[in-house]
Amino acid sequence: MASHGIHDRVAIVGMGCTTFGEHWDSSADDLLLDAAEQCFAATPALAKADVDAYWLGTMNSGQSGTVLSKPLGIDYKPVTRVENMCATGSDAFRNACYAVAAGAYDRVMAIGVEKLKDTGYSGLVRSNVAGDGTAPEETLTAPAAFSLLDPAYCEKYGVDPHDMRQAMTHVAWKNHVNGAKNERAQYRTEVAKDRIAAGAGKVAGRLGVMDCSGVSDGAACALIVRAEDSHRYTDTPVFVKALSVIAGPASGPIDSSYDYTTFHEVVACATDAYAQAGITSPREQISLAEVHDCFTPTELILMEDMGFSERGHAWEDELAGVFDLDGELPVNPDGGLKSFGHPVGASGLRMLFECWLQFRGEAAERQLDSPQLGLTHNLGGRPGSCVSFISIVGANQG
């Protein structure tokens, strides 16, 4: 695969992120405007009138560019609405970056929003394509689909299900510990491990509600310019090192060679992104990773797919605290989908927002010691049938 990348050619010079949560008082319009206004307020050198084009990510909160142009009052400018399941916000960012790198525009905004709490249902609601009623997605819920990973992983690596359950509990515990330190997170309380474990199995497989990401409303955005122009707008731009989106043939659910202990899409995506960024030892080189912890077993598998852990050993690394805030490689220092919440279209940009804060030294209690490289990751779909996104961003060029 020829993937030339746009290493260090564009930079983020401003960001905004609403609190994530149950925003009964805010519409998607309000959330978009709040995130954008926050971003412009923090970037005085770049006003709304200066933005040449927009990329809007939303999975289910509206269609077409007018979902953004209307609430922001955008005067006849390009707005592209992007949808790529849970990688929606990230893919909006990716396409915005490419437009600047291509020279088509000088200043663009990527913005993502999701309003999930207006549906009246718990969890994500799919918009169904008319079908023949035979797809398992018609009935099997998302937590159930991801819970398939747990027994398959234990079986393949001979992991004691009790140990696996403890590792899953640690993921939820860790991400809540981190989220409790985050003023924008949906859930700002630490949750004791025994409470997490007590709910196990009540949702799907061995997953309990504490193994599932928060269902929330929120919006986040980023202003992107050419790297060489970036210091006009901020002293601390964030440089884009790598962007990768991978869609697989969605063959896992119909191909017996797929064993439900990996996401092939993520492996390919990481390989691509690491090549673009020149990363050879991800666990050593990456300072923080914001990954798609939609359900606790997902995060464990991702650690292996991204090369942070050896195959069959992510559960041990997780339990050893490798991915804790004070561990060797902090994973989801902002609380992750689990604790920060998961308004689909906004999540990818929320992950970049944590890198933005960390590189600028503004992450408060979560602040890491001079982080240099951050990785963000989304997974859209289900095991065996998904899209994967990875970005690598850095505090410095080169």
Place this chain on the structure above:
Amino acid sequence: MPTGILSYSAYIPRYRLAHEELGSALGMGGGAGSRAIASYDEDTTTMGVEAARRALGNGARPAALYFATTAPAYFDKTNAAAIHAALDLGSEGFALDIAGSARGAVGALRAAAASGGLAILSDLRTGKPGSSDERDGGDAAAAFLFGPGERVIAEVLGEASATAEFLDRWRRPGEMASGQWEERFGLEAYLPLIRDASSRALAAAGIEQADHVIVSSPHSRAARTAARELVGRVAEEAPAIGYAGAADPGIRLASVLDRAGADQSILLVVAADGCDATVLRTTEAITSHRAEKPVAEQASGGREVRYATYLTWRGLLDRELPRRPEPARPAGPPSARSESWKFAFVGTKCDDCGQVHVPPRRVCVGCGATDHMSRAALAGRAGRVATYTVDRLAYSLSPPMIDAVVDFEGGGRYTLEVADAGPEDVDIGTALELTFRRLYTAGGVHNYFWKARPV
């Protein structure tokens, strides 16, 4: 060459409602025994498919299907067409519903016997809570393949009918319970009809007393009384699953065929708004061509459910559902395009590398070849659980929903709901077989597809 029954099979669903449970739930006398009940995902169409698949286990492809039931899943749409599709019989052939009264069973058998087709008798019996229909009914199906050949296991020797109009039992379309007149009136109306039709049928067959006698009627007392008069040489061992309506004569005929010796006569009497009597005689072939799953074996198994569960399954108890959106109804054009997949579980096999795909794909997952595919019918294949989950959040009439990733012998994988099982019945490696079910009903449309059940 003789013409007659070539093969047969019965299907009795897995679940039972014990009379004692029913009695205690309603605060009345229970008594011993139980009735068979269709699971929440079964209806007369799916049970008919089960029985028919078993009867066609030898690979026969009947040119006509006759489907009799008193509880059709649809009106104004041919339920036999869905069965025809599930049996993967292609587009040629005849498929007919004979829906209404229990007498339809005789219509299906006679039509199949006349043309060499498959008679499918399937029923799901409901009644008002606390009624004798609810207590004494049973859900089941049976199928009989007729045709010429050396392997005929039973021939029709004679038949006779009588018809009378009288108000014994009735039900308006859409109602779940039947009305019944006072029992004595029906008894007096039926007995002369039964005597008349039976004696004429026996005379036509040239015999005085049959070896086996079956008397099936929605009027249970008339059936019992007549059976005392029309005694066979061999006592009937009818399965104690309840009166199965249009399927009742089928289940009981199957049960007799399970045990009958060669060259034995069978008097089958069906009394519903008249009486139809048929005399059959078994051949030598019966001893080596019995159904694979005997009725007695199916009747003796079973898992009891609580009365509230039964009511929920039949839609008689409006329960709170999970706070999840209801599934969308299956759409017409996509369902038609994928008829062989959705109804018959037919996929494709790559001509270049042999990879099996369910559902069919045009681009091979194994080697990437495009449109180099041959059909691969997997409905009869054995499967094993690769991984599984218990979904407690999913929309289901009978939570929790169990789903398994099933790998099929000879290739192919799909994620299927597990039927007739609890969480304790499924593990990695569990052997499963396919069963045709109704996944859910949405927008008035039944979503038929396949599930997997533990072998």
